[in-house]
Amino acid sequence: MDLASLTMFRTVAREQSVTRAAELLGRVPSNVTTRIQQLEAEIGVALFQRDRKRMTLTDEGRTYLDYADRILNLAEEAQQVVNPSAPAGTLRVGSMESTVASRLPLALARYNKQWPGVTIDLSTAPTRQLVDALLARHIDCALIAVPAGEWWLDPSELDMVPLFREELVLLLPPGHPEVRDADDIKPRALTAFAPGCTYRMLAEEWLTGFGARRAHFAVHEVRSYHAMFACTAAGSCVSIMPRSVIDLMRHLGPVEERALMTVRTCLASRPGFMTPAFAAFRQTLEAFSDIEDRNDAQQA
Numbered sequence: 171m172d173l174a175s176l177t178m179f180r181t182v183a184r185e186q187s188v189t190r191a192a193e194l195l196g197r198v199p200s201n202v203t204t205r206i207q208q209l210e211a212e213i214g215v216a217l218f219q220r221d222r223k224r225m226t227l228t229d230e231g232r233t234y235l236d237y238a239d240r241i242l243n244l245a246e247e248a249q250q251v252v253n254p255s256a257p258a259g260t261l262r263v264g265s266m267e268s269t270v271a272s273r274l275p276l277a278l279a280r281y282n283k284q285w286p287g288v289t290i291d292l293s294t295a296p297t298r299q300l301v302d303a304l305l306a307r308h309i310d311c312a313l314i315a316v317p318a319g320e321w322w323l324d325p326s327e328l329d330m331v332p333l334f335r336e337e338l339v340l341l342l343p344p345g346h347p348e349v350r351d352a353d354d355i356k357p358r359a360l361t362a363f364a365p366g367c368t369y370r371m372l373a374e375e376w377l378t379g380f381g382a383r384r385a386h387f388a389v390h391e392v393r394s395y396h397a398m399f400a401c402t403a404a405g406s407c408v409s410i411m412p413r414s415v416i417d418l419m420r421h422l423g424p425v426e427e428r429a430l431m432t433v434r435t436c437l438a439s440r441p442g443f444m445t446p447a448f449a450a451f452r453q454t455l456e457a458f459s460d461i462e463d464r465n466d467a468q469q470a
Contacts, residue, residue: 171212173245176238178205179217183235186224240307247310250445257447258287264300264312265292267363267395269435272414273313273334273458281454288447298366304328304438310448311439315368329443330436331452333459336412338369338433340376341398342426343405349428352377352387359388359407361398368433373410376430395419434461 181191182202192199210217217231227235243262250259265274270292278290293309300312301323315336316323342349342357349355360377362370370389377387390407392398396419398409403423410430437455439448 171209173242175205175209176242178202179209180235180238180242182206182218182225183227183231186226188225236306243307243310247443247445250447255446256287257285257445257450259445259447260289260291261311261445261447261451262291262309263293263451264303264309264314265294266297266300266313266315266367266435267294268336268369268412268415269313269334270294271395272412272418273435277454277458280457281451284454285447285450288450296363296366296370297368301328301438304440307440310443310445311437311451313435314438315433315435316438317368317372317433326441328438329441330438331456332434332436332461333455334414334435335460336414336433336435338372338410338430339413339416340428340430341402341409341411341416342428343402343408344424344426346426352379355387355408357405357407358386359390361390361392361401361407361409363393364391369410369412372431372433376410396422399423399425 178191178195178197181194182188185191185194188199188202188206192202195202206218213230213234215230216228217234218225219228246259274292278292281288282290293303295303297314297316300309300314301316303309304312305327313333314330316330340349342355346356347354355377360373362373364370374387374389387408390401392401395411395415398411399416399419399422401407402409403425413429416427437452
């Protein structure tokens with residue numbers, strides 16, 4: 171087993187095709203096939219199920235891919251650290267959907283212009299899944315929202331730099347009467363992302379923790395803020411999202427708003443992780459931050 175073989179394995183696994191993987195790697199298909207066969211022989215198990223149209227991972231192959239990802243990512247990190255010239259290579263960035271939509275476009279444009287030698291591999295997921303991916307070394311850093319004192323996250327596991335203040339807003343159907351607490355809400359349904367989303371957790375806590383009757387709300391899971399906004403504007407539910415995202419979608423229809431709370435978005439990384447690419451990325455994001463004193467914010 172060597173890094174070249176692991177790279178070929180990972181590329182075939184992602185593309186589900188030897189031919190496409192060979193094109194991406196600049197190799198002939200026969201060479202890729204031979205290296206995969208050698209890797210399987212060395213390990214002693216089949217990594218792929220083969221048919222005429224595609225190659226899919228076996229259960230053992232999916233497990234092996236997880237380790238291959240971590241090994242290759244760690245090898246690239248080591249190369250950048252021991253040869254800290256100008257930022258280069260790949261930086262794997264995870265982010266919440268809201269941050270990608272409202273905070274990252276200008277920052278990424280500036281970063282790509284200043285450091286064209288870095289490839290940003292951007293993925294999105296709820297906060298808890300991003301933390302899991304970060305600790306497993308599938309990504310290098312993540313933009314997450316973690317309220318202070320959150321029980322499932324050990325503060326020593328991650329370095330976190332507060333960057334943005336997000337005002338969370340309760341969205342209500344057009345014409346909805348004023349809301350003082352959850353009992354005043356007429357639609358008994360909440361649209362939200364999958365479990366693991368910090369904003370969903372805070373929304374559920376607010377909706378069920380206020381009001382004399384501890385109101386019950388059904389949760390309808392959606393995959394985008396556009397769907398969330400549309401369902402609310404249609405009158406079938408309520409939703410909670412950052413004002414910075416709402417400002418991007420006001421043209422989609424009228425809604426009523428009630429400000430709820432402020433939550434910080436942080437740039438999280440593993441302790442000690444500081445490649446040139448990441449250091450430059452952090453510096454770029456700090457230039458767009460709306461938190462003036464990050465040291466005080468971290469202690470708050």
